[in-house]
Amino acid sequence: MPLPPNEPPSDFIRDIVADDVRSGKHTKIHTRFPPEPNGYLHIGHTKAICLNFGIAHEFGGLCNVRMDDTNPAKEEVEYVNSIMADVHWLIDGWADKNLNPKAALDQPSTIPPLPWTGYAVASIDHQPFFASNYFEPIYQYAVQLVRSGKAYVCDMTPEETDEYRRIGRESPFREREVAENLDLLARMKAGEFSDGARTLRAKIDMQSPNMWLRDPVLYRIRHATHHHTGDAWCIYPLYDFAHCLSDYLEGITHSLCTLEFEVHRPLYDWILEALELPDSRPKQIEFARLNLTYTVMSKRKLKQLVDEGLVRGWDDPRLPTISGMRRRGVTASVLRAFSYHIGITKYPSLTEVDALEHAIRAEFNRSALRRLAVLRPLKVVITNYPEGEMEELDAINNPEDPSAGSRKIPFSRELFIESADFMETPPPKYFRLKPGGEVRLKYGYIIKCDEVVKNSLGEVIELRCSADLKSKSGGPNSQRKVKGTIHWVSAPHALEAEVRLYDRLFTVPDPDAEGDFKAFINPHSLEVLTAKCEPSLGDAKPELRYQFERLAYFSLDPDSRPNEVIFNRTITLRDTWAKEATKA
RNA sequence: UGCCUCGUGGUGUAAUGGUAGCACGAGAGAUUCUGGAUCUCUUUGCCAAGGUUCGAGUCCUUGCGAGGCAGCCA
Numbered sequence: 001m002p003l004p005p006n007e008p009p010s011d012f013i014r015d016i017v018a019d020d021v022r023s024g025k026h027t028k029i030h031t032r033f034p035p036e037p038n039g040y041l042h043i044g045h046t047k048a049i050c051l052n053f054g055i056a057h058e059f060g061g062l063c064n065v066r067m068d069d070t071n072p073a074k075e076e077v078e079y080v081n082s083i084m085a086d087v088h089w090l091i092d093g094w095a096d097k098n099l100n101p102k103a104a105l106d107q108p109s110t111i112p113p114l115p116w117t118g119y120a121v122a123s124i125d126h127q128p129f130f131a132s133n134y135f136e137p138i139y140q141y142a143v144q145l146v147r148s149g150k151a152y153v154c155d156m157t158p159e160e161t162d163e164y165r166r167i168g169r170e171s172p173f174r175e176r177e178v179a180e181n182l183d184l185l186a187r188m189k190a191g192e193f194s195d196g197a198r199t200l201r202a203k204i205d206m207q208s209p210n211m212w213l214r215d216p217v218l219y220r221i222r223h224a225t226h227h228h229t230g231d232a233w234c235i236y237p238l239y240d241f242a243h244c245l246s247d248y249l250e251g252i253t254h255s256l257c258t259l260e261f262e263v264h265r266p267l268y269d270w271i272l273e274a275l276e277l278p279d280s281r282p283k284q285i286e287f288a289r290l291n292l293t294y295t296v297m298s299k300r301k302l303k304q305l306v307d308e309g310l311v312r313g314w315d316d317p318r319l320p321t322i323s324g325m326r327r328r329g330v331t332a333s334v335l336r337a338f339s340y341h342i343g344i345t346k347y348p349s350l351t352e353v354d355a356l357e358h359a360i361r362a363e364f365n366r367s368a369l370r371r372l373a374v375l376r377p378l379k380v381v382i383t384n385y386p387e388g389e390m391e392e393l394d395a396i397n398n399p400e401d402p403s404a405g406s407r408k409i410p411f412s413r414e415l416f417i418e419s420a421d422f423m424e425t426p427p428p429k430y431f432r433l434k435p436g437g438e439v440r441l442k443y444g445y446i447i448k449c450d451e452v453v454k455n456s457l458g459e460v461i462e463l464r465c466s467a468d469l470k471s472k473s474g475g476p477n478s479q480r481k482v483k484g485t486i487h488w489v490s491a492p493h494a495l496e497a498e499v500r501l502y503d504r505l506f507t508v509p510d511p512d513a514e515g516d517f518k519a520f521i522n523p524h525s526l527e528v529l530t531a532k533c534e535p536s537l538g539d540a541k542p543e544l545r546y547q548f549e550r551l552a553y554f555s556l557d558p559d560s561r562p563n564e565v566i567f568n569r570t571i572t573l574r575d576t577w578a579k580e581a582t583k584a
Numbered sequence: 585u586g587c588c589u590c591g592u593g594g595u596g597u598a599a600u601g602g603u604a605g606c607a608c609g610a611g612a613g614a615u616u617c618u619g620g621a622u623c624u625c626u627u628u629g630c631c632a633a634g635g636u637u638c639g640a641g642u643c644c645u646u647g648c649g650a651g652g653c654a655g656c657c658a
Contacts, residue, residue: 010598011597015600034658035658036657036658038657038658068658070657070658071657071658073657074657074658157656158655158656161655161656162654162655162656165654166654195656196656198656199656201656208587209586209587209588210586210587210588210653210654211586211587211653211654212653212654214654217655217656218656219656220656221656222656236656238655238656238657238658239657239658240658243658258652259588259589259590259651259652259653260651260652260653260658261652261653261658262588262589262652262653263587263588263589263652263653263654264653265588266588286589288590288651293595341596341597341607341608342596342597343596343597343598344597345590345596345597346589346590347589347590347591347596347597347650347651348589348590348650348651348652349595349596349597350595350596351595351596351608352594352595352596352608352609354595354608354609355595355596355607355608355609357608358607358608358609359608361620361621365620365621366621370618399618399620399621400621400622429619431619432619440617441617442617442618443617444617446617473617478617481617482617484617484619485616485617485618485619486618487618547618547620549618549620550618550619550620551618551620573618573619573620573621574619574620574621575619575620576619576620577619578619579619580619
């Protein structure tokens with residue numbers, strides 16, 4: 001895959017931004033990433049993060065992370081912390097210079113380090129902004145709208161409000177006097193009324209073909225404790241009112257959001273216009289959210305999987321959450337490269353997960369250290385190799401990167417090979433080990449299978465082989481060709497490790513399109529094995545990626561302990577033999 | 585139903601009125617001490633019909649299809 005781009009990406013949004021710079025409309029570009037802290041970030045958010053921080057980065061501007069926290073019922077501090085950890089992890093070393101440091105003024109950091117990476121995000125420079133920090137100015141703007149006759153307090157029930165908007169009928173409270181509206185709004189704020197008893201509504205146009213212009217609700221009453229403002233407020237602005245004003249207050253120039261907010265844009269513009277704000281106003285631009293095959297992306301569904309125990313938590317490596325993918329071993333640079341390659345459009349597409357998998361393999365092929373490990377061991381005895389003898393063979397750490405050097409791996413009379421690398425009656429074109437057949441042990445000798453040992457059930461439990469002792473890699477006869485080369489581990493030296501093999505969480509490409517997405521959960525999405533590994537894997541580092549040769553890429557799981565190594569399989573190697581075997 | 589938006593190979597995208605490219609996937613071959621990687625090559629596309637123009641994927645009209653919105657969620 002194309003390496004991460006030297007040249008910046010190009011898309012319709014960047015075109016607009018570039019035009020605004022060229023025309024002199026803006027001298028400083030300012031974007032924002034505004035998650036609601038009601039769940040963990042997922043790979044769809046990485047698209048938005050890379051877009052917003054990417055633009056700030058390319059145009060020498062800033063990007064604010066802002067918690068869009070106007071609904072106290074759904075939001076929690078845990079989510080604020082996870083979001084910030086994920087954002088930092090994703091942009092660190094790439095666009096972290098564009099993270100707006102002014103947010104430090106908000107309050108001291110309470111964000112804990114990430115246990116699974118040791119990565120701390122406690123710097124005071126790394127505070128998020130909060131929409132809830134603007135509750136006071138937003139309220140003042142509401143008062144201003146009331147004063148100018150552009151908003152009113154409405155006493156209708158939620159059901160009535162819905163019905164009236166649907167049929168385009170005006171509220172009986174629409175023509176309330178300014179003074180009364182002011183009084184009522186103040187009393188709403190003071191807590192005199194119960195939840196839902198009254199709302200503040202914009203006075204726009206009940207006949208508008210755009211529903212969001214039919215006197216939308218600006219404030220609702222909620223006697224609830226807010227994760228950030230506590231009990232300071234009992235009225236909360238809705239998204240439409242809070243978002244455009246938060247953008248304005250932060251000096252955002254380009255407010256990028258997903259397609260479903262398209263119909264809200266006239267309201268976004270109406271509010272800023274109605275307030276006759278003095279400074280330049282932000283522009284909302286919509287783009288299509290990311291959809292990926294074989295997974296689900298909605299926070300609601302992810303939360304359901306977590307809450308119902310169908311996965312092990314928000315950071316389960318099978319989930320498309322940022323924390324899940326990180327735990328699985330996917331790196332931030334892979335996610336950024338992927339975001340770059342999927343592009344930005346207004347077409348609601350469904351991206352094949354192959355594109356993500358390709359991005360992972362492309363990076364890991366370049367960077368991962370090669371190691372030998374056997375997932376499903378079959379014992380092999382080299383009958384002509386002396387008992388008790390051991391030698392160390394040279395093994396290359398990464399053929400794609402000579403600077404990665406080499407290491408020694410022990411060889412002895414008793415080995416393990418992958419059980420799939422032996423077949424008693426193989427199909428055509430199978431060039432691994434078979435009775436009477438030869439194969440090379442990677443970095444070692446060419447061996448020949450002389451005898452197959454079975455148990456009482458007729459299962460193969462051991463192979464007795466003879467080695468061509470002159471055929472050792474680098475030795476006199478090392479040029480001799482055999483069709484197959486397989487990986488192996490010396491039995492007495494093998495390190496046992498738990499390996500967690502992950503597969504797609506769903507069995508269908510578009511679980512969202514089916515009725516009940518949970519009916520399509522892949523029952524084999526997790527398989528746990530005990531692998532036999534070369535000894536050097538005892539020193540595996542959490543920040544490194546490993547290719548178990550001929551198998552897959554792995555990384556250390558945070559559950560690992562000094563003498564208890566656990567590996568997560570991030571992604572298998574491409575396997576064209578599997579395809580071939582399926583054909584037969 | 586109303587309103588908004590979007591339709592380029594199987595998938596994701598490029599083109600800014602001037603030769604429809606790229607990537608992923610798929611297929612074939614070469615090479616290989618990883619059936620990986622690498623290198624060749626191949627395949628498949630402008631939703632449809634009109635119009636404007638010397639020239640239309642691009643502009644206009646109509647039709648068709650898809651997605652979004654119609655919470656006191658964001």
